[in-house]
Amino acid sequence: MALDDPHPRPPDPPEADGRPFEGDEVLPCGRLLSRVWEQECDALPATDPHTVSCPYCREAVEGLATVNAATRALRAEHAPRLHALADRVMNIVRAEVRLGRLLPLADPDRDLRIAESAAAKVLRRAADTVPGARAAGCRLAPEGEGTDVRVTMTLAAALDRPLPDRVHQVRRSVLHSAGQDLGLAVTAVDITVVDVLEPEPPPGPGLPTGGGA
Amino acid sequence: MTAVRPATLLGIAAEAALAVPGVAGLHPRLSRRLAAAASPTRTDVAHRASPEAGIRAGRAPDRPGWHIEVRCVLAEGRRALDVARNVHDRVGAAVLSHLAALDAVEPVTVEVAVTRIATGQDVA
Numbered sequence: 124m125a126l127d128d129p130h131p132r133p134p135d136p137p138e139a140d141g142r143p144f145e146g147d148e149v150l151p152c153g154r155l156l157s158r159v160w161e162q163e164c165d166a167l168p169a170t171d172p173h174t175v176s177c178p179y180c181r182e183a184v185e186g187l188a189t190v191n192a193a194t195r196a197l198r199a200e201h202a203p204r205l206h207a208l209a210d211r212v213m214n215i216v217r218a219e220v221r222l223g224r225l226l227p228l229a230d231p232d233r234d235l236r237i238a239e240s241a242a243a244k245v246l247r248r249a250a251d252t253v254p255g256a257r258a259a260g261c262r263l264a265p266e267g268e269g270t271d272v273r274v275t276m277t278l279a280a281a282l283d284r285p286l287p288d289r290v291h292q293v294r295r296s297v298l299h300s301a302g303q304d305l306g307l308a309v310t311a312v313d314i315t316v317v318d319v320l321e322p323e324p325p326p327g328p329g330l331p332t333g334g335g336a
Numbered sequence: 337m338t339a340v341r342p343a344t345l346l347g348i349a350a351e352a353a354l355a356v357p358g359v360a361g362l363h364p365r366l367s368r369r370l371a372a373a374a375s376p377t378r379t380d381v382a383h384r385a386s387p388e389a390g391i392r393a394g395r396a397p398d399r400p401g402w403h404i405e406v407r408c409v410l411a412e413g414r415r416a417l418d419v420a421r422n423v424h425d426r427v428g429a430a431v432l433s434h435l436a437a438l439d440a441v442e443p444v445t446v447e448v449a450v451t452r453i454a455t456g457q458d459v460a
Contacts, residue, residue: 151342151395178339193374211373219366225449228417234447235420241452242416306417 150179160187226263227270229308239263242305246274249300253292255281259317263307271310274301279318290314338438342393345404345431350387352430353406358419362390363407363451393431401443404431409452420448 148156154173162174163184174180197208223239239262247258260277274297280289294312301309353359364372368389396403406427410419428446435441 149395151340178341182341182343190371193371197374208374212370215366215369215373222451228420228450230417230421233421233424234445235417235424235450236448237416237420237450238452241450245453304415306415306420 148183150177150183152177152179154180156183156187159183163188224264226265226272226307228306229270230306231270237305237307242301242307245304246276246297246300249296249304250276250278250293253289253296255283255320256289256293257320258293266310270308272301272307274309274312276312276314277317278314279320280316281320281322283322286316290316338440340402340435340438340440343388345393345402345434346388346391348430348434349391349393349404349406349427352426353391353408353423354387356419356422356426358410358414359408359423360411360454361409362387363409363449364389365392365407396443396445399443399445401445402431402435403445403447404428405447405449407449407451409454410450412453412455416450416453420450424448 150156150159152173154177159174159180160183162171174184197205221240223243225236226239226242228235228237242263243261246263247261250256250258250261257279258276259279262275264273264275265271266273276293276297278290278293280286293314297312298309301307350362353362390407392405394403395401404427406423408420408423410416424446427448428444431444431446432441435444
């Protein structure tokens with residue numbers, strides 16, 4: 124519930140006759156989730172015709188009852204199993220954090236987004252297609268109020284050609300991929316060369332070299 | 337007018353999203369994955385993998401009507417923007433059609449988030 128809800132709650136719930144909890148949820152029927160759950164815990168719903176017949180209240184109570192049962196079971200767990208649980212939870216949270224921020228796709232009329240990690244993976248691969256270049260890092264950030272996005276990339280590059288040419292090639296490849304593969308409105312690609320890429324090894328013996336050194 | 341169950345909307349939206357070419361799967365929401373991790377039995381594999389876990393359906397926070405959020409994993413090979421547009425439009429149409437069948441038509445807003453683009457063998 125609250126974990127998934129990025130939207131602000133209505134400041135004045137229609138049926139709040141007491142002070143609601145911060146982040147309390149107003150159900151589609153207008154009741155506060157906290158009050159419905161309190162009623163359930165106090166075994167009062169049978170006296171309230173609304174709670175008995177309302178599908179939203181029933182569904183909310185069923186969902187919370189599941190969480191409640193899981194919580195009670197966990198309180199009875201032994202420490203090693205709790206550590207395993209903590210590991211599972213942390214792995215899930217880390218995976219969620221790794222998604223990065225959600226960036227707008229280039230459609231101002233629809234609410235379409237892509238996770239930064241998903242977009243960065245595609246753009247890094249585009250950079251890697253340029254011979255003598257390897258993407259080291261790639262971050263993306265929205266720019267302005269619309270759907271514009273700015274890319275910041277760090278690069279390892281070989282020094283067998285002038286760096287500005289190679290960086291220009293990488294930028295072109297990234298811009299092309301952003302439009303063609305993703306549909307992102309990238310306004311700029313800032314590239315910093317942070318490492319030197321070792322030259323590729325010469326072809327092995329027995330293979331034609333195409334002309335000698 | 338029949339009451340609209342958010343749980344029903346989840347199923348309808350999931351089915352519509354999964355029917356879009358280029359959608360490899362739906363990405364379960366954080367709360368659903370945490371709930372599955374804390375499940376006392378840990379045998380609830382079907383629940384953890386259910387497509388509905390990638391959908392959120394609720395009343396729109398700042399206007400009348402329903403708000404549907406879809407988190408999807410795409411297969412490589414199509415432009416993410418085109419697939420996301422398609423998901424947006426099909427999910428919106430499917431939910432509206434369901435509301436109309438219940439004589440409960442209300443505005444529907446849809447938000448689509450692409451969380452991953454699966455490559456080669458790691459298609460979800």
